[in-house]
Amino acid sequence: MDSSFRDVPTATSAAQATVAPLPEWHERIRDYRQGDVVRVEKIPREVATGVVDWVLTPLGAAIITQTCDLVLADRPTAHLVPVVELPAAEAKACRSGRRPNLVHLPALGDCHFADLTYVATVNKEIVVESECTPGVKDIDDIRKFGQRVGRRFSRFAFPDEVVAWLRPLQSMAESKALKDASPIGWALKQVASLRLLCAGDWVNAPHSLTLWVVLEPGVLPPFPSDAEIPGPSEKIAKWLYGEDGAELSRKHGEIAEVLQRETGGSLTAADRFWLWSALAEAWAAMCTPPKSSSAEVAAAVEDGCVYSEIASAEDFSFDQYRRSEEIDLDHLSSPLPI
Structure with a gap:
């Protein structure tokens, strides 16, 4: 050996x-x-x-x-x-x-x-x-x-400039979350998650942002996956967007009140869907920074607005989940490291 x-x-x-x-x-x-x-x-x-x-x-x-x-x-x-x-x-x-x-x-x-x-x-x-x-x-x-x-x-650390845009939505949700009997408190209870999707990266501003309101199973009416969702009735469309149909003219509390009152009532499936879509739009519209914000904050969000989408928790895909970040109600995180 x-x-x-x-x-x-x-x-x-x-x-x-x-x-x-x-x-x-x-x-x-x-x-x-x-x-x-x-x-x-x-x-x-x-x-x-x-x-x-x-x-x-x-x-x-x-x-x-x-x-x-x-x-x-x-x-x-x-x-x-x-x-x-x-x-x-x-x-x-x-x-x-x-x-x-x-x-x-x-x-x-x-x-x-x-x-x-x-x-x-x-x-x-x-x-x-x-x-x-x-x-x-x-x-x-x-x-x-x-x-x-x-x-x-x-949890994801949103950039400071974006945090300023999200504060109004966060403050609203925190103040209403305990008030189950109120229309907004009732509506928030139907929400499984509030998520923010950035179309690009989180490093280079401006950011193209979409607020996803993910609702608990059974809240949204089911529609065939291969079929286009019908539009709202003329009555609901005019009530939400006025005669010209250009911009949402109702506040989030008004929309939530109709949804709460008409749950299981006279609303068609399509009207219920579009009312929830309008409520998400109203919440996204809250996402604006204070007028006294710096130029960097004002320019942080593309087009000067946050867009909105709705989905049932059953239909929200893993890819959408992976590419979006949850908006927590207690506080928003610190900025990304430089």
Whole structure:
């Protein structure tokens, strides 16, 4: 045998040499899942370099680490966030995902949420030594919790100049979201997602923007995919656009009021479709910057307006989803890095 191979370890011996002993917590961590709530009194928060503060967690802390990572023995840490209890009225809006930093924990009740504002990294030893309660149980709730945690950390950062255009729409939606009985509050409850599509890139202004109002399944009437959608009745067309049919002449509250009042009533399928289309148009028309805006803000959107489209969540394609960005209601993100 060639002497140059004598000191080379075999694959088996190399593997044996690098196997690390399993941590003491590795068996117990298998009983924990994303969305579980552990009874800890506080979690750490770094407030300055080398300076750690504490966030009190009297209701415990929720695990937001994905379950597949949580149970692995070679990953020693997990991520915890405080559990908070909201007033009933505020909780109602937040359960629908209106506030990305608050994720509902339905197994604890209607008003309990994981607050993603503060995220602490802790050793898994702390997790397994704490009493644990499921925050989510049903498979649909488990899936929704994971999606909303992911959404919090994957949101798109709109350019600052575009944020100024979106503020009026955002402010309207935030102020009306809790008012289910109002026409606008009712209409917002029918919306699955408000999404913004940019026809080009997000780097070079002006941006050609379209607001997509994606509605919950069953809100829009079904039409054959290979057929053209009929136009509105003459009565609805004149009511919306006047005699000349040039511009939308109704405010969003008026349109929402008709839709709410006539749901399941006398509206034809075509009229219902075009009323929702007009409501989306009215919301897109709100997207204008303050008159005092800088020249860069004023020139940020192509044609000086945001266009609109509507779709049912059932028909909104993956490609449209991939090319558009969700407009969150709690705040809009920071600008793109230069």
